[in-house]
Amino acid sequence: MSLAAAPTKPVSHRVLLMATCLCDAFFPEAAQATVQVLESAGCEVLFPQDQTCCGQPAFNSGDFSASRRVARHTETVFAGELPVIVPSGSCAAMHMHGNAIQFEREPDAARFDDLGRRTWELCDFLVHGLGLTSWPGSFPHRIALHHSCHTRGSGTRSAMQTLLESIDGLTLVPFAQEDQCCGFGGTFSVSFPHVSGSMGTLKLDHALKETPEFMTSADLSCLMHLSGLADRQNRPFKILHVAQILLASLPR
Amino acid sequence: MDGHPEEAMNRNDLFQKLRASAPASPEPYPDYDDAMLLSRTGHPTDLEASFRQQFTSINGYAFDSPGPLISLLRATANTRGYCDPALFPILGQPLADAGLEVSTLYHRSRYDDYQFGITRASGAIAETGTLILTDEQTSDRLAALSPWVHVAVLDPATIAPSIPEAIKRFGSSVNIIWVTGPSRTADVEGILIEGVHGPGVQVAYLSPVLSWTAPASPSF
Amino acid sequence: MSARQPIDQFAASLPGDRRSSVLGSCQAATSKRLTALADDFAHADDLRRLAARIKQHTLDHLDTYLEAATARLEEQGVKVHFASEAEEARSLIHQILAERGAKRIVKAKSMVTEEIHLNDYLIDRGLECLETDLGEFIIQIDGDIPSHIIRPITHKNRREIAQSFEREGLGAYNDDPEVITRRARVHLRDRYMKSQAGITGANFVCADSGRIVLVTNEGNSRFSMAPNPLHIAVVGIEKIIPRDRDLGVFLNLLARSATGQRLTVYTEFLRGPKAPGQPSGPEEMHVVFLDNGRSRILGSDCREILRCIRCGACQNVCPVYRQASGHAYRSTYGGPIGAVLTPLLAGDDFAAFADLPKASSLCGACREVCPVDIPIPDMLLKLRHQAHDAGIRSPGAPPMAPFAELATRPVIWRGAMTLSRAANLVPTQLLPVPALQSWLKLRTLPHWRGGEFRQWMATRKKP
Numbered sequence: 001m002s003l004a005a006a007p008t009k010p011v012s013h014r015v016l017l018m019a020t021c022l023c024d025a026f027f028p029e030a031a032q033a034t035v036q037v038l039e040s041a042g043c044e045v046l047f048p049q050d051q052t053c054c055g056q057p058a059f060n061s062g063d064f065s066a067s068r069r070v071a072r073h074t075e076t077v078f079a080g081e082l083p084v085i086v087p088s089g090s091c092a093a094m095h096m097h098g099n100a101i102q103f104e105r106e107p108d109a110a111r112f113d114d115l116g117r118r119t120w121e122l123c124d125f126l127v128h129g130l131g132l133t134s135w136p137g138s139f140p141h142r143i144a145l146h147h148s149c150h151t152r153g154s155g156t157r158s159a160m161q162t163l164l165e166s167i168d169g170l171t172l173v174p175f176a177q178e179d180q181c182c183g184f185g186g187t188f189s190v191s192f193p194h195v196s197g198s199m200g201t202l203k204l205d206h207a208l209k210e211t212p213e214f215m216t217s218a219d220l221s222c223l224m225h226l227s228g229l230a231d232r233q234n235r236p237f238k239i240l241h242v243a244q245i246l247l248a249s250l251p252r
Numbered sequence: 253m254d255g256h257p258e259e260a261m262n263r264n265d266l267f268q269k270l271r272a273s274a275p276a277s278p279e280p281y282p283d284y285d286d287a288m289l290l291s292r293t294g295h296p297t298d299l300e301a302s303f304r305q306q307f308t309s310i311n312g313y314a315f316d317s318p319g320p321l322i323s324l325l326r327a328t329a330n331t332r333g334y335c336d337p338a339l340f341p342i343l344g345q346p347l348a349d350a351g352l353e354v355s356t357l358y359h360r361s362r363y364d365d366y367q368f369g370i371t372r373a374s375g376a377i378a379e380t381g382t383l384i385l386t387d388e389q390t391s392d393r394l395a396a397l398s399p400w401v402h403v404a405v406l407d408p409a410t411i412a413p414s415i416p417e418a419i420k421r422f423g424s425s426v427n428i429i430w431v432t433g434p435s436r437t438a439d440v441e442g443i444l445i446e447g448v449h450g451p452g453v454q455v456a457y458l459s460p461v462l463s464w465t466a467p468a469s470p471s472f
Numbered sequence: 473m474s475a476r477q478p479i480d481q482f483a484a485s486l487p488g489d490r491r492s493s494v495l496g497s498c499q500a501a502t503s504k505r506l507t508a509l510a511d512d513f514a515h516a517d518d519l520r521r522l523a524a525r526i527k528q529h530t531l532d533h534l535d536t537y538l539e540a541a542t543a544r545l546e547e548q549g550v551k552v553h554f555a556s557e558a559e560e561a562r563s564l565i566h567q568i569l570a571e572r573g574a575k576r577i578v579k580a581k582s583m584v585t586e587e588i589h590l591n592d593y594l595i596d597r598g599l600e601c602l603e604t605d606l607g608e609f610i611i612q613i614d615g616d617i618p619s620h621i622i623r624p625i626t627h628k629n630r631r632e633i634a635q636s637f638e639r640e641g642l643g644a645y646n647d648d649p650e651v652i653t654r655r656a657r658v659h660l661r662d663r664y665m666k667s668q669a670g671i672t673g674a675n676f677v678c679a680d681s682g683r684i685v686l687v688t689n690e691g692n693s694r695f696s697m698a699p700n701p702l703h704i705a706v707v708g709i710e711k712i713i714p715r716d717r718d719l720g721v722f723l724n725l726l727a728r729s730a731t732g733q734r735l736t737v738y739t740e741f742l743r744g745p746k747a748p749g750q751p752s753g754p755e756e757m758h759v760v761f762l763d764n765g766r767s768r769i770l771g772s773d774c775r776e777i778l779r780c781i782r783c784g785a786c787q788n789v790c791p792v793y794r795q796a797s798g799h800a801y802r803s804t805y806g807g808p809i810g811a812v813l814t815p816l817l818a819g820d821d822f823a824a825f826a827d828l829p830k831a832s833s834l835c836g837a838c839r840e841v842c843p844v845d846i847p848i849p850d851m852l853l854k855l856r857h858q859a860h861d862a863g864i865r866s867p868g869a870p871p872m873a874p875f876a877e878l879a880t881r882p883v884i885w886r887g888a889m890t891l892s893r894a895a896n897l898v899p900t901q902l903l904p905v906p907a908l909q910s911w912l913k914l915r916t917l918p919h920w921r922g923g924e925f926r927q928w929m930a931t932r933k934k935p
């Protein structure tokens with residue numbers, strides 16, 4: 001039941017990468033950066049070729065039978081004991097929480113409990129799994145950090161803060177209403193265009209007022225939504241996935 | 253029960269439904285320590301001082317002699333009012349002596365004539381600056397409610413340190429009301445206005461219970 | 473796109489000044505709540521979780537606790553009634569009033585009486601039934617409905633209110649909030665004094681003591697229970713808590729979550745009619761316990777929603793509520809709590825409200841502020857699933873079966889990833905996918921780069 005505490009997660013230097021469908025389709029650099037960041041932290045990164053998507057789009061639209069099919073496929077692809085590392089708080093949350101809802105009354109629920117237990121968002125893994133307390137190198141830029149909604153209450157938020165704050169020259173630029181959603185929400189962005197667009201515009205207003213050079217996040221979905229909006233509105237706005245900052249900061 | 257047969261049916265029906273929907277693994281009653289309910293101000297060392305501080309911070313006035321109360325009533329042009337007869341000797345009399353009109357009778361038909369009302373508090377909460385009134389010790393609910401200024405006479409010995417402690421002291425009263433500051437609203441554009449239906453000015457008059465004596469005769 | 477989500481449409485048609493006032497008041501309430509909790513408690517989240525467990529425990533044993541509360545109340549001379557649905561509750565209340573010849577009724581703010589539309593019912597039967605909470609009074613004279621649990625008129629500005637007061641003969645136009653409040657004070661106290669019965673809700677009922685707890689800031693519930701001899705409290709069955717002691721948990725959370733106060737100004741604990749020597753107050757007290765779908769919800773997989781203590785914090789923090797306002801939700805309860813509770817309470821009418829759970833980006837802000845830690849986003853998902861299973865179509869949402877087909881065939885998936893790069897050659901506005909076109913109206917899409925990462929991964933030299 002939801003009132004219980006979270007189970008402990010496995011740590012290993014051999015990890016499975018779940019690159020996410022978004023990186024697969026649009027953001028290869030973020031997935032590459034994830035691999036390189038993990039390797040620089042001493043990990044061996046395995047990439048199961050048959051991976052597709054966590055199933056979240058169908059899950060969020062209420063079509064659990066479609067999303068369970070996808071989730072079952074994904075569970076098979078990532079079977080075993082190894083930790084599954086995801087450069088996305090949202091896909092990680094699908095494993096850690098979403099599956100529990102849609103498999104509540106399914107006979108194979110236990111397999112998804114196990115997958116959820118093994119899944120880590122990248123920064124959470126670096127800090128709370130591998131025990132890093134800082135990140136080497138420098139990145140002399142002003143960064144607005146967008147905490148994506150699916151990282152609420154997870155270890156990702158403090159982990160990102162810890163890593164980014166430790167980088168030489170990097171300044172985290174606070175902005176108003178940081179805790180508010182960017183308005184993406186998957187299919188929400190297309191079925192509630194007005195509300196979604198207004199939410200995103202508000203987020204842009206607040207962040208751009210502080211003139212950051214980049215906005216970063218654990219989730220490219222939010223960043224894609226915001227940069228797409230900014231682009232349409234002809235407002236200059238640059239995004240980087242957090243893994244890209246970690247990679248860029250590494251001493252060469 | 254009133255004995256309407258359909259109501260009895262409803263009752264049985266409902267309880268049956270509730271029993272049927274009880275979950276397989278019900279949540280147990282959680283074990284907790286009242287200490288976790290105490291706020292920043294929930295551990296007062298000096299009860300009276302803490303009460304005064306909290307009470308003042310929510311726009312209440314704390315007095316312990318008639319002088320400042322008389323000045324406040326004069327300054328705000330609230331010069332006619334009611335006093336619980338049992339409190340007349342300690343507070344009604346000094347107010348009357350100072351030229352204010354003090355009645356020990358509350359006539360409902362003249363509710364608008366009472367600009368202040370003096371009644372007894374049964375206790376207080378230091379943590380939040382709350383006054384506690386009970387039906388048994390309030391001479392008239394309306395007298396503590398309809399006037400613009402309510403003066404609650406409070407024995408400092410009855411101040412409870414915290415909310416959990418005040419709950420422990422509920423006792424057998426059929427009606428307890430905690431009053432935390434003046435009546436207020438922010439319904440119109442979020443702007444705070446004090447004194448909606450209840451008093452716009454809340455006064456705590458701290459006075460040890462030993463000084464209270466028998467009711468005096470009414471005046472007006 | 474032809475069909476649109478009603479809540480999105482409502483939000484789009486909201487006048488700008490109204491939207492900014494809803495947005496502003498919600499932001500202010502959210503930050504007040506945060507400060508009030510963080511300043512006072514080092515571990516406010518522990519308190520929320522404790523409250524959640526106590527409430528869940530009560531719901532899981534509701535038969536026992538409701539029985540205990542009823543027994544205590546009856547011992548104390550309270551007449552206890554049970555109504556299984558709205559119509560029963562309304563006629564029961566009407567009957568109690570009629571039997572005592574009470575025609576002039578004053579009402580303190582209560583969401584549950586809104587839920588059963590009690591006012592209209594009594595007024596239609598010739599009774600005078602006056603809302604006394606300032607906001608609810610204004611709602612009543614305007615024939616409007618509340619748009620927020622705690623701030624019912626958050627959608628109105630002072631000019632509109634001043635016009636209503638002028639129209640109702642409460643004085644010449646004056647939009648000073650202080651003047652408005654004073655005029656309401658004068659008008660309403662006369663009506664209290666002439667009233668013959670008071671109707672309230674209840675915030676909590678303690679099973680061990682039969683204590684009914686009522687909180688208000690204005691003092692209107694107190695005034696509704698002072699000059700007249702009859703008090704009727706209408707109470708949802710989920711309002712029970714086990715012990716007096718637990719009030720320490722809930723009172724600390726309720727006011728802070730609702731308005732950022734440490735305690736609401738008036739917190740009243742009643743165990744029955746007034747004390748024998750007390751000149752003012754009801755000689756007779758009735759409690760009407762209302763089911764109205766709650767026992768059904770208790771048996772569903774959304775039972776946690778009944779933990780709700782109606783603080784409105786989820787409404788304040790919700791980005792959709794902030795954009796759309798409460799009336800967009802077409803029911804007594806708007807925002808996240810309404811998006812869950814309304815379709816559930818609707819029962820057979822579920823389909824009519826099946827769009828409400830869609831009105832969320834699932835951002836989870838509601839759960840984070842909820843004083844009883846209700847997993848609202850989980851319930852939105854379960855209700856979306858319920859709607860999908862019932863075959864209810866949702867405007868604007870793309871079908872998911874083709875996606876599932878693709879995402880379970882890795883070879884085709886990989887092929888599609890690479891081939892779709894061809895889409896970069898076509899102007900995106902020409903692609904005949906409605907969801908894509910909806911996206912593109914407001915945003916651009918990044919260049920399609922499917923398969924690039926896989927290629928890099930396969931061909932690179934490991935360090």
Ligand code: SF4
Binds near residue numbers: 729783785787843845
């Ligand atoms: S759901 Fe939670 S936050 Fe929303 S009104 Fe109810 S108690 Fe408050």
